[in-house]
Amino acid sequence: MDLQRISIKLYAQPESEVEARDFVPVFHSWIQNQRIADHLLIDVADYAHVPDGPGVVLVAHEASYAADQSDGELGLLYQRKQPQAGELPERVSASMQAVRSAAESLEEEDDLKAKVQFDRRRFRFIANDRLTSPNTEASFAALKPALSQAAAEFFDHDQFTLTRQGGPKERLSVLVEAVACPALPTCGLALAESERYVPEFLGLVDNLLDDAGLGGEEIIVRMTGCPNGCARPYMAELGIVGKSPGKYAVYLGGNVAGTRLARLYNQTVPATEMADQLRPLLERFARHRHEGERFGDFCAREVWPEIEIAI
Numbered sequence: 001m002d003l004q005r006i007s008i009k010l011y012a013q014p015e016s017e018v019e020a021r022d023f024v025p026v027f028h029s030w031i032q033n034q035r036i037a038d039h040l041l042i043d044v045a046d047y048a049h050v051p052d053g054p055g056v057v058l059v060a061h062e063a064s065y066a067a068d069q070s071d072g073e074l075g076l077l078y079q080r081k082q083p084q085a086g087e088l089p090e091r092v093s094a095s096m097q098a099v100r101s102a103a104e105s106l107e108e109e110d111d112l113k114a115k116v117q118f119d120r121r122r123f124r125f126i127a128n129d130r131l132t133s134p135n136t137e138a139s140f141a142a143l144k145p146a147l148s149q150a151a152a153e154f155f156d157h158d159q160f161t162l163t164r165q166g167g168p169k170e171r172l173s174v175l176v177e178a179v180a181c182p183a184l185p186t187c188g189l190a191l192a193e194s195e196r197y198v199p200e201f202l203g204l205v206d207n208l209l210d211d212a213g214l215g216g217e218e219i220i221v222r223m224t225g226c227p228n229g230c231a232r233p234y235m236a237e238l239g240i241v242g243k244s245p246g247k248y249a250v251y252l253g254g255n256v257a258g259t260r261l262a263r264l265y266n267q268t269v270p271a272t273e274m275a276d277q278l279r280p281l282l283e284r285f286a287r288h289r290h291e292g293e294r295f296g297d298f299c300a301r302e303v304w305p306e307i308e309i310a311i
């Protein structure tokens, strides 16, 4: 894939108390000090008044950095303009390094300190060139190895999902999300294990899928160590939320597009009983799914009505 126009967006944490306009003086000071290595910083364009617009753009010769709000969420968007050296994995990694480094610098700025933190559990990749990289399964497959390498470097582990978004008339866009939040021992709010439990849990789901004759089926799983939901379990097809040590709530029925909230299926499931909880669901999915139907859609269609009756 001969993609050069690489864009990567890191999202501001939802609790960040910052607006795109707050970036204007910071970006101007970056131009004065030529703050970013290997980039000639030129100008600041303020579109913050445009709803869901490009926000505030720091224009450089090589790329632009924007306090972007074009998809309805504020984040830092890096858009490469000039060609980079190396193969695609090196180019994607270099762009990822550029946006990460800028995000870290913004978090340290006096004017923004304590106002903005960027989410280290997800980012969006956009191929800003529909000619070399149309929004097709073939392009997505060609991009995956390079994007997976950059994601593994970003998250420092390989428990993440890549979700292609948008239609054929839109740019190829991929949402990359960590499967689990850090939880214990890093997060003081954690009630249960998450990042350290998720490899075992994913292995369990794989085994249950194999047993049900669904080997290779993709299910979007997200897990967190407490109900704060930092890894977005409430958007997952199968969401697991820590309630107390070794016990989790199970949510079902989110969708790939992230436009439908999952619903609570079971308030408290001990990790030791997770297989007993999930096995009948997956066997039922294998027997009663419509052709090509995903697990989340199946749960919304067939399991949700029973949850409502139970409530």
Ligand code: SF4
Pocket: 181, 182, 183, 184, 187, 188, 189, 190, 191, 194, 224, 225, 226, 227, 228, 229, 230, 231
């Ligand atoms: S979901 Fe809870 S445990 Fe996980 S990182 Fe967020 S606050 Fe911490």
